[in-house]
Amino acid sequence: MPELPAKLEETLELLDLVPDRAERIQLLIDIADRFEEVPPRLARRPFSPDHQVPACESEAYVWGEQRPDGTLDFHFAVENPQGISAKSLAVILDEGLSGAPLDQVAAVPQDLVYRVFGRELSMGKSMGLMGMVSMVASMARSRLPTGNPPLAGPR
Amino acid sequence: MSEIESRGYVNPSVLVSTEWVSQHLQDPKIRIVESNEDPLLYGTGHIPGAVEIDWTRDLNDQVRRDYLDHQGFSALMRRLGIDKDTTIVFYGDRNNWWATYAYWVFQLFGHDRAKIMDGGRIKWAQENRPLSREVPQYPPSEYQAPARDDKKIRAYRQQVLDHLQAKGRLIDVRSPAEYTGERLHMPEYPNEGALRGGHIPGAANVPWARAVNPDDGTFKPAADLKAIYEGEAHLSHDDDVVVYCRIGERSSHTWFVLTHLLGYPRVRNYDGSWTEWGNLVGVPIER
Numbered sequence: 243m244p245e246l247p248a249k250l251e252e253t254l255e256l257l258d259l260v261p262d263r264a265e266r267i268q269l270l271i272d273i274a275d276r277f278e279e280v281p282p283r284l285a286r287r288p289f290s291p292d293h294q295v296p297a298c299e300s301e302a303y304v305w306g307e308q309r310p311d312g313t314l315d316f317h318f319a320v321e322n323p324q325g326i327s328a329k330s331l332a333v334i335l336d337e338g339l340s341g342a343p344l345d346q347v348a349a350v351p352q353d354l355v356y357r358v359f360g361r362e363l364s365m366g367k368s369m370g371l372m373g374m375v376s377m378v379a380s381m382a383r384s385r386l387p388t389g390n391p392p393l394a395g396p397r
Numbered sequence: 398m399s400e401i402e403s404r405g406y407v408n409p410s411v412l413v414s415t416e417w418v419s420q421h422l423q424d425p426k427i428r429i430v431e432s433n434e435d436p437l438l439y440g441t442g443h444i445p446g447a448v449e450i451d452w453t454r455d456l457n458d459q460v461r462r463d464y465l466d467h468q469g470f471s472a473l474m475r476r477l478g479i480d481k482d483t484t485i486v487f488y489g490d491r492n493n494w495w496a497t498y499a500y501w502v503f504q505l506f507g508h509d510r511a512k513i514m515d516g517g518r519i520k521w522a523q524e525n526r527p528l529s530r531e532v533p534q535y536p537p538s539e540y541q542a543p544a545r546d547d548k549k550i551r552a553y554r555q556q557v558l559d560h561l562q563a564k565g566r567l568i569d570v571r572s573p574a575e576y577t578g579e580r581l582h583m584p585e586y587p588n589e590g591a592l593r594g595g596h597i598p599g600a601a602n603v604p605w606a607r608a609v610n611p612d613d614g615t616f617k618p619a620a621d622l623k624a625i626y627e628g629e630a631h632l633s634h635d636d637d638v639v640v641y642c643r644i645g646e647r648s649s650h651t652w653f654v655l656t657h658l659l660g661y662p663r664v665r666n667y668d669g670s671w672t673e674w675g676n677l678v679g680v681p682i683e684r
Contacts, residue, residue: 264532267440274437296580299434299491324490324518326437359436362453365590365644365672367434 250338274330280317298370300325347382405619407660442528478535488514501649552665567600591675641667
């Protein structure tokens, strides 16, 4: 199993240092404040359902833009104006996974969301957020050159 | 007659407007409670003086799948400074989805001094009403909750099986793709928490959010609700109705609509819902 991309690991280690729930929430809100929507050169409303995250109640969308080296830049849109968790996770995924080796991105586990948000997520919320992770990993997996690519999943 | 009263609900007093709430922010007999699907939202700003109830953390038993017991509920009420005669006004994100869930759980303990703020968080924000990041502290109360009473408004799986035998009415409030079972089988889809897809035989599919106006999250007038639940789903006022979704949260919204806005006397929420039914061995499933 490939390691987590280094930038993502850095963010997770930062979050690990903040076990207090209120402080963690504030940190995640601050991260969400950095959210930037997918640029119009890549997508305009109405966004294609091909890019919509399954199961995400906040109507999140994901795009992967190829870099010259073959890795991907990830872009997001979150249509629910109150979807703060989805925006926060989008920033974490963009900053942590854009430009990372595709095999590492393809293997990012869905239960990353528990490490970010804690275990106290409702089932629907965790499924929507896991859907974002799964979609990003799936985009990377589809561009891997050969063989049996690693599957994203709990580990 | 207020605008809410003009909508023809059987029990309009369970709803209050954003304006009403804005006039009661300092009322010591009112406690405003925000309950959201998104765990970060309260921290970004809330109605001044509002406390938060986080459904997974505050209303659930942390070990087994069940709600908190009367001791846990009493402790929660004491922490939030709520007395028996405190009127609680719930509001939240996503068309008051989680607000009605919290409301429903409170009814298991008989706290009927409870209301929903019509339109919820989105309407308050749309009207540019004030939001605060200050987390209020209230003096602890001495709340003594009675034992939880699940009989009237909560259904367990055996009761749902009995209900099926008796040809009782069922409303599945999930999305059409969940109702048909199609969603469970889509590749790259997060597991729905159930091994089988479909719905309980005979259940009508009325997605929960049809009861609200999508623009501002307010509840639709009674005539529109009747057109949906009676005209399309063929419910009648005196039907014995069980509502369900995936874990009972969305269906609490429909329970609220049928019970309070349309005044149905016999509506129960099956909180085991599809995550239980879709995993049970041998129960009937329809696709």
